Amino acid sequence: MKLTESFRISWRAITGHKLRSSLTTLGIIIGVGAVIVFMVLGGAFEANIAQDIQEGNDEPGMWVNTQQQAGGFGGTQFVDAAIYTESDVAALESIDGVEYVAPEASLPVAQLNHGDQQRTGGFAIEATTGDRLEEDITTGESFSADDELVLSAEATDLVEGELGVGDEVELSYEDGTSKTFTIVGLVDDTSSGGNNLIPTAGYVSLDNYQTTVATPDGDQERAYSSMIVTAESAETLDETQEATLDYLQTESDAAQLKQDEYDIRAQTVDDAVDQIGDIIDQFTFLIGGIAAISLVVGSIGIANIMIVSVTERTREIGIMKAIGARKRDIIQLFIVEALILGVIGAVIGVAVGLGIGYLGATGIGWPMVYPVNWIAIAVVIGMTVGVLSGLYPAWRGARVDPIEALRHE
C-alpha cells in the first residue's frame, strides 16, 4: 500500500472525528507548546542579560579575577584574594596589545561625611588608575593627587543636597582613621567590573589602597583581588586575552600566591555572557524537561484514542482485510493516523509556544528569541510520540480477525 494512499484514508478518519482528533492533538499541543514557551523565555532572558552586560561595556577589555570550583549550579564562585601584585600589573602593561591595566581595589570605607550630612554604608569607593576613568569623565577631570576623588554621576545624591565638582567629602575608614578628598570630576561609568553588588560611588588614586602582600621575591607590594585589562583594539582582544592569561598563569606572582584550588580567569564581556548563558541554559533545560512530561501525557492520550479508534473501527478493519488488506497495510494506516495527529499537534504546539513566548518576552521587555533547534526537536518529538503511541493500537488493529470483525456490529 502506498504511503499517499494511507495518508488519504487516515486523513478521512481524522476529519471524520473532528472533536476527538482535536482533543487528542491538544495533548501534544500543550506539551510541545510548553517546551517551546520555556525555551523562548529562557533564550529571551539570556539575550536580555547579554544585552545589559554589553551595553555597559563597549571597551575591548577583560576582567581578571579568581574563581574556585563550587558545588551546585553555576559551577564556580568568585574568590576575593589579593594575589595580583604591582609587579604583575606592571608586567601585564608591558605585554603587546594591552592598552592599560586597571587594578580594582575597594577601600574599606565605613562612612562618608559632607558638611553635616552623613552616609553610612551602601556604597563603595574604589582605588584605581586615572587612565581608566578618563574616557568617561563628564565633568571636571580625573584625579591627579591622592586626595582627589572622582564621583560617579549616579552618586551625586549620596547625601542630601547635590554633590558636585569642588565639594569636599571626608571618608571614614573601618580602622577608625579618616581622610578628606576633593571632588575633581564626575564619571558616567558605573559598571566597572563584574561582581560589584554595591554601587561604586567614587574613585580615588591607587595611593590610597593599603593592602600589601609579601611577594615570592620577598618584597612587600600592593596586591589586588581583580583588575581590568583593556586591549588596544577589539580585533586583537582574543590574542591579548590569551597573552594575559598565559602570563598570569605561569610567570606572575599571582600564580604562586594563589591557593591550588583557585583558578585565575580573564573574562571578556563575551565570556561573561557565555558563562551566565550556561547557567540560564541549565535552568531552561530543567524547566523544559518538566514541560516535556506533558508530552508524555499527550502521547498516552494519542495511544488511548487510537485504541478506542481501533475498537470502534473493528468492522472497517475487517472489511479492509476481507478485500485484501495485509497486516502491514492496517499497521501503516493506524501509524500514519497517529503520525498525522502528532505532527499537527507539534506544528500547532510550536506556533502556540512561539506566540505565548513572544507575548511573555515582549511583555516583560526581553528581546524575542526563536529557539530554532528546539522547534526542530519539538517537531521530531511530536512525530516520534505519534508513531510510538500508534504502534500498539496498530498492532491490535492488525490482529483483528476479519471473520469476527465482519460479524461485529
Add this chain to the structure above:
Amino acid sequence: MAVAEAGQQSSSATTVDLQDVRRTYHLGEPVHALDGVSISLPAGSFTAVMGPSGSGKSTLMNMVGCLDTPDDGEVTVAGQDVTALSGTERAKLRGTELGFIFQQFNLMPRLTAAENVTMPLVFHNDIDEGRRERAETLLDRVGLGDRLDHTPPELSGGQRQRVAIARALVNEPSLILADEPTGNLDTGTGAEIMDLFEQLHEAGRTILMVTHERHIAEHADRIIHLVDGRIEEIEQVGGER
C-alpha cells in the same frame, strides 16, 4: 446459453476445489461446522448454497474466501493451495482473485462510492492512473454513474449493494463470493440486484452465493444444500429460465 458456456469452461478450468474439508469449533463441546465437504466450482459457474442456520454456510464461505483455513482437507482457489499460504499471501489472494459481496454491504463509511470501488486496488496495485475511470465504468455498469462522489450514508440500501458489486469486480476476480446479497433489501431492490448477478453470470463470471431464500437461490445453475456441515443434496436448476 450461459449454462452451456459455463459447461464449456468447466472442462478447461476449475476455479475452486474443496476436498474433504473439515472444520471443527471447540465451544465447550466440539461443533463440526464442516464435516467432510468436497465441492468443485468450474469457471463460469453460478452456485448457490442453502441450508438452515448453523449448517456451515458461513464457514464454507470463509473457506472459499480464504478468510479461514480447514483443520483437515484441501482448499484450492485460483490454482493455489490455500492451506499452504501465509496470512499475507492469503490477503493478496483475496485482493487479487476474489470479490466479496456481503449482506451488510460492508462499505467504508467515510470513503466515496468511487473510492470504495477502487479500495481493493489500493492494497495490491501500485498504479494510480485510470483508477477513477475504472470506478466510473464499473459504477456506470451497475447504474450508479451519477453517484461517484456520494458516501455510503448518502445512498440507499440497493445503491450501496450496487457499489459493493462494483467493488467486487474492480480487480477482475476469478470468483465472486456473495453472502446473502439481498438479505437486507426489499423484494423489488433484491430482484434488481439478482438481475445484476445474472448479467455477471452471463458475462462468464464464477459466482458462489449463500442464501436462505429459495427464489434467490434459483437464479443459480445449481444449489448445494448443507445440513450439519455435510452436503445433503446438490440440485441442478434447469428449465426455470
